Amino acid sequence: MANKKVTAEAEEKAEAPVAAEETAVAEENAPAEETAEASVVAEEKVDVSEYTVEEVQAQLKPLSQNAFVRFWQKILRWWLGVWYGFSDKHPKLAPWIYKIFFFIVFSYGVTIWQFIVMAFLPAAFSFMGDTPVGWPNVHLVGEQNFVIFGDAQGWGPFIAFEIAVFTAQCINFPLQRNITYRSHGNPWYQAMWYFIGWVLVSVFTNTIWGLCNAYLLHWGSPEIVNALLKTILTGGVSMVIFFFIFMVIFPDNNKMAKKARAKYEKLVAANASADKIAKAEAKMNLWETKAKKSNAESEYFKAKSQLNAAVMKYNTYVKNSAKAAEKAQKAEEAAQAQNSEKATAKAAEAKQKAESFPAKIEHAFETAVLAIKTRDEKKVVFEEAQAL
Helix, strand or coil: CHHHHHHHHHHHHHHHHHHHCCCHHHHHHCCCCCHHHHHCCCCCCCCCCCCCHHHHHCCCCCCCCCHHHHHHHHHHHHHHHHHHHHHHHCCCHHHHHHHHHHHHHHHHHHHHHHHHHHHHHHHHHHHHCCCCEEEEEEEEECCEEEEEEEECCCHHHHHHHHHHHHHHHHHHHHHHHHHHCCCCCCHHHHHHHHHHHHHHHHHHHHHHHHHHHHHHHHCCCCHHHHHHHHHHHHHHHHHHHHHHHHHHHCCCHHHHHHHHHHHHHHHHHCCCCHHHHHHHHHHHHHHHHHHHHHHHHHHHHHHHHHHHHHHHHHHHHHHHHHHHHHHHHHHHHHHHHHCCHHHHHHHHHHHHHHHCHHHHHHHHHHHHHHHHHHHHHHHHHHHHHHCC
8 A cells, every 4th residue: 555655646746847847958947936836745755864965866867978969868858757747647648649659750760761772772673674574464554564563664673662661661560569569469479460461561552553653654753753652652551551450469458458357257257167267367367467567667667757857857946046046146236236126126036036946946856756766666566577
């Protein structure tokens, strides 16, 4: 119960630093007023005596010395904090956004790879000639024939295209499996079905291209334009089809575990044969193990990102506190020198702003300590799940 309580508190507290997190580009100009913090009420006081300021700050890996890399590291850290805050508030919508985003990014990435390969590789097979070859090689328009396997410009462009597509799928498969869908299924079994799906999709897309290519050549379209259109057309169609294929190859482990348990309980309630119940139980245990692994992995990565966000927020408050104190001192000196109502009011406002930071720094430190403890708990669960 204590662990559940700490975890629930960690998730609640993590939303405040995410919502108040400044953009990485303007990290040092974060606003002083953070209204989101007022809504965070801790169920129990966090014991911060176990950690020093140096130990908390050490949780954040140093940024790169390269200015360009450092800029994108800040952007990434800020975004991960925002994303996990959004995930906490929208647990059903977030997984779909995550999957669709990475699916599109990786799909277009390998499509670009295909285009680059197709821009140069066909020249390597120019020795094979440009005599139209292929199957079914049926006359379509002008001097152009309709082919599915082969090419109206010879075997060279066809072989180059298949190499481009095959290498693209070799890149796409591990990215989609390990990042987009975070699957823990048998990789060889999944690769087999992925290959079968690729062959069937290739037949379909080649059929479409066989029709388009004949007309493009008949109209005298430039070769580089043809290569681009072929990549976009076949790649775009393949992307849509593969999205649904991936849903089958890489199923949601939690949904499958829930279905497997429901089936097992139904068989037990119906007094089914021992053999059927045993098989259903084995399948249920398999999917529940996969679900436990994927959930532990996701929660551990989330806890690490939220820890980064919490420490970044603490560091920002410390920096802004020093700036506010310096600004308040200068405003006070200006008020004494000018002896005007306006300068006095400005000094009072600056002083009030500076005095608000100690409480914010203390709260941010507690949040960072709690994030460390949550990260450590999630790490233990993650390591235990990987050992299953």
